[in-house]
Amino acid sequence: MTLTLMIQGTTSDAGKSVTVAGLCRVFKRRGLRVAPFKPQNMALNSAVTIEGGEIGRAQAVQAQACGLAPHTDMNPVLLKPNSDTGAQVIIHGKALSNMEAQDYHAYKKRAMSAVLESHKRLCEQYEVVVVEGAGSPAEINLRANDIANMGFAEAVDCPVVIVADIDRGGVFAHLVGTLDLLSATEQARVKGFIINRFRGDISLLQSGLDWLEERTAKKVLGVVPYIHDLHLEAEDAIDSRQQLEEKVIKVVVPVLTRISNHTDFDVLRLHPQVDLCFIGKGESIPPCDLIIIPGSKSTRRDLDYLRSNNWDADINKHLRYGGKVLGICGGFQMLGKAIHDPQGIEGDAGSSQGLGFLEMETTIGSDKTLRQVNGQLNTSKAKISGYEIHAGISSGPALDKPFANLGSHSDGCLSDDGQIIGSYLHGLFDESETRNELLAWAGIAHVEALDYAAIIESNIDRLADCFEQHLNIAELLKP
Template identity: 45%
Template sequence: MKKNIMFQGTGSSVGKSLLTAGMCRILKDLNYSVAPFKSQNMALNSFITRDGKEMGRAQVVQAETAKIEPIVEMNPILLKPSSDVGSQVIVMGEVFKNMTATEYHSSKPMFKGVIKEAYDKLNEKYECIVIEGAGSPAEINLRENDLVNMGMAEMVDAPVVIIGDIDRGGVFASLYGTYMLLEEEERSRVKGFIINKFRGDVKLLEPGIKMLEDKINIPCLGVIPYFKLHIDDEDSVSLRFTHQGKKELVIGVVRLPHISNFTDFTPFEMEPDVEIKYINSVFDFEDIDLLIIPGSKNTIEDMVYLTNSGLSKKILEHHKNNFPIVGICGGYQILGYEITDNGNNESNIQKTGGLGLININTLISNEKRTVQVEGDVDIEFMGARLKTKVRGYEIHMGVTDFNESYNTFVHLDEGHDDGAINHEGNVLGTYLHGVFDNDEFRKFVLDIIRKSKGIETKDNDLSFEEFKESQYVELANIMKANINLEKMIQIIEHN
């Protein structure tokens, strides 16, 4: 029997993604050949693999902690919400179709074979698979045809550890209720529980732990303290949008209703003088030094939101004052004159005007471009010059045409150009996700702001790749210090 373990939770945002990542690194350090797996991920943060397949960012992080290249088999089904009731369904890295929640739920049986085949491919290659569930296994209304929690555990005969988040309160009730709502056969798979995000003296928690262990007859495998690391994590998505405090440089990111790939801004978190401030209203523009319009899963509706909320007017006011603005993917499309979706591929609205800061038009097509790219940058932006190479990835259904000649942002190695800089040199748009992962480009943009504010430039000794690795090491160390690793290994070995 191959080795595996599955982390399920009492609900969303309890820390499943991070603990799965940490377990991958711990096992790798113990010389296991290990891979992550999540059968179905619902997220607007996605990544493009080397072979052009789309998968969830959380499984990419987990692959990085396991020190392996991410492949789409680690996340065979990705749901990208495009409205309150529907999602774009990505199957094995490619667009399947847009489906309502009801349509998708009724179609789950047809995806079971896809999921099992993906898992089996990983299982053939790796010694151990660390599986992440989604939401909670106690969502009894979704138990029929479940493919992501206990249904997944049953499919691959995996032992289960349940994670509860004490920071939100009621952790004992959540753990007990989750366990008791499981079927008897499902309970037999549960080998332990972990309490996550604890603040304070663990001794005060021990009587409650003992009482819960007595009630459900499964052990506590650890109490993980509350910590903050700079790791892309679907389970802590809301924390990204929380104001983190004032620093010397403030980058404003417009919080679009359908914001996607906000992980593009994780690299700024390694910069000691940089703060990311998410813009929710016209009152949030105070003190920002750079405005970024991020990716979007529904560009037209998000542009309509900018207009109706007054944010577009505020953005244009800043632009008139020679304020630097960057648009990424959907944000790049929003910078243009017109966005059209005749086929209703993303929205029921077929056409809207953009901000008009770059003279481009975008047609939303039914074909998605998913590719890793790299190329040469030779630009002038805000009066500064940069010549370098960048790499990133594209995920978009829009085709953008230029109405006049522009300064191209990057000349791609594959033969065409991406992005544009306006004639005034203060607005930059690009389709490249991960563009700020490139250390030289990120430093170039930040140093422009530092110079304009009379702040000394900062030389960060770490590259972004080194910074990420330092965070992964810290995550594994925190887990090792606070879990019963010997017992966890026994569970993984099915002893």
Template identity: 50%
Template sequence: MTRAIMIQGAGSNVGKSMLVAGLARAFVRQGLRVAPFKPQNMSNNAAVTVDGGEIGRAQALQARAARRDPVVDMNPVLLKPESERGAQVIVQGRRTGTLKARDYAREKPRLMQAVLDSFRRLCDGCDLVLVEGAGSPAEINLRTGDIANMGFAEAANVPVVLVGDIDRGGVIAQLVGTHAVLPPADRDRIRAFAINKFRGDPTLFDEGLVAIADRTGWPSLGVLPWFDGAWRLPAEDIMDIRSHAGDGLKVAVPRLRRIANFDDLDPLNADPSVDVLIVQPGQPLPGDADLVLIPGSKATIADLADFRSQGWDIDLAAHVRRGGHVMGICGGYQMLGRVIADPDGIEGAPQTVDGLGLLDVSTVMTPEKHLSLDSATYLPTGDALRGYEIHVGRTEGPDTARPWLRIDGRPHGAQSADGRVRGGYLHGLFAADGFRARYLSELGHAGPSYRFEAGVEDALDALADHLERHIDLPRLLSLAAPPKV
């Protein structure tokens, strides 16, 4: 019989996604068939699934932790912000439109049915479904029509574990305050609590656990110390990509306002001999960078305008004159061309804008979104790699006659005559150890090889070990119950 348990947070960024990944790996090692589920996610960092849709990348990592292929039912509603007030709405892997926040609230009853349908399908063939909430259930102003936290837990009859983040301070107030503001029925769905991100000796918080339990009636599942291996796992948020200094090859990445699918940075960030510098707005692109990597964007034309407003176009031109290398991926590839045309107003008002002009290509935005999982070959060396495409737009021009990839038998990408500026739509290519080593060696990288995928697996196992040492997993599992599906 399938059982389910929901991990909710007393605030955003308490570590729910990582906890679900660690729990998935821990319980699958016990022989259970485990699946992750997040009713609603908001992220521009998406993954392409084996069934041809897209979900939040955090759920793809959780699926990997559970040793399952990611499918759209693991994250049936994905919101991808396109502006300060509007987001593209992905339902069961497919774009259904763009809505403003106020309009989205009216769509929640319809979306709840899609959420429950996906949850029902996911439960088939599973022993345990680990459900991740979004934000905090204490946001009671959002409770009406909620599909992300207690609204889903009520509809599917799933018990809840509440997690607090002690690293931010005020964790007792986080948990006790949540208890105080929740309506009784929601409060009663919480069966236990846990503390995450403790630095130092966890026994120093014993009195804090007692204070929380006395004021809420919820039992404690334990205090989880800070997990030092988290940096080896793919980041859910761009803020989790660390700029780190050292003596290795330097990769500069401009922080686009609407940066998307930045998992391309994870393997570089994890490589101890590569220095990744996230260049924040207001900062210049560094003059000593070996590579400037322009990542994907959810709104290419708007981010290109921001790129110019920061003066990064001038910095990038100087970088190229000095002999530096540039790579643009997806939206970054489109920016490197001569022209971006949006005749149908995909990204706003119909318009045509000049690109950065470093590649002799032009892009036309098209209504259809391209989603695919790809097998590719790096043409200069023959190294094989796998990745994915997730984009709107078609790019053509003379520099595409110099492809540097072959995807499923067809040439892909474009490069300048000297090969120092390259662009393409394939995400995930740096995860291939062979390609990454060959490409970086062309830039002068002479550091030791780093096995990224093996490092992710090692980190997931280490995270599961960490949870087994510090959290009462038998008790947590005993709290899981058959859902109402």
């Protein structure tokens, strides 16, 4: 019998993704065959699996914690928002269509079939499946046909643990209120609570824990201390923790409204020589060495947004003063002469004038490119790897000087003056050889080594060590 254990949260960002990752590593250490699962994910950070499917980035990290390659069954339904009311719906790794919220609500019963199929396949292969919920199970307006939280738990009859973030304040109200808003059968399957990100003397919390257990008749399965400088790739939120050390170069990333895969820049934030700065609405791009235009789920709308903030003028000024610009995926498309979306794949059908820095145009089509790639930089033969997630095809003279050779095809371009690079590859900076080349291009004379893969592994282990000490693992493993 496979144990399915579901981790739900009182709010978004309560710590569900991190809790699942940590528990996956704990269970793996104990010799259990364990896999992560998230029935429905809404995020613009995604990963490409070996078989060419698209899943949430958090599930790829959780798979790493299990010692597994990511698979589409780990996240059968992925929603990628492309407006305030609509999203691209991805089922078993492949884009189905764009749907407005009301249409998707009606589609949920069919989506549940995909969820249960994937869960069944995982249960046939693994001893433990650790499930991550979405948002909060107490969102009353989303309860009907729910597939992400208690709707799934009820369908597969699994126990649930509820996580709350005490660092936000109001943790007892969050937990008691969430439990009270559940139905009687849903309350019965809640085996206990985890309180996350606690700072201070645990003895001062004890009276509250005693009250909580008496009030709810549920166990507190552990209080997880605040883990300083923990780094795991985020499901959605941008990590904008301030960097205080003096750096060699400054890199600026303008945050677009539908920025996708901002985890591309996590490694830069950790690099000892890089001052990475995200800027938002109403802010000007400050003097810097490198501007990176990130990917976007709605490229033409975000191009308009970029212009509305006057960032196009900032980029022009930056280039006049000899600065470097890197465009990734949608950001690469923006650097060209025009972007065409005749079928309205990413929004309203039509065309937009690009920033005009590269002699190329892009046409958005219904076929989505999803693949992991490996190759070499054309300038230095340095090793490059990454993954492609895009619906556009670019063409034009600028591509005659490609950025990389990926074997079956070339990628991106390097401008004639050497100031601009465009690439479709996400994860560009993860590979050390490419990262070193790009940082040298941006202005670092002697690039320090950084083992990003080792940093991720170390942080997963830190998390698991903490859970071993502060959580009741034996209770969590009970059916």
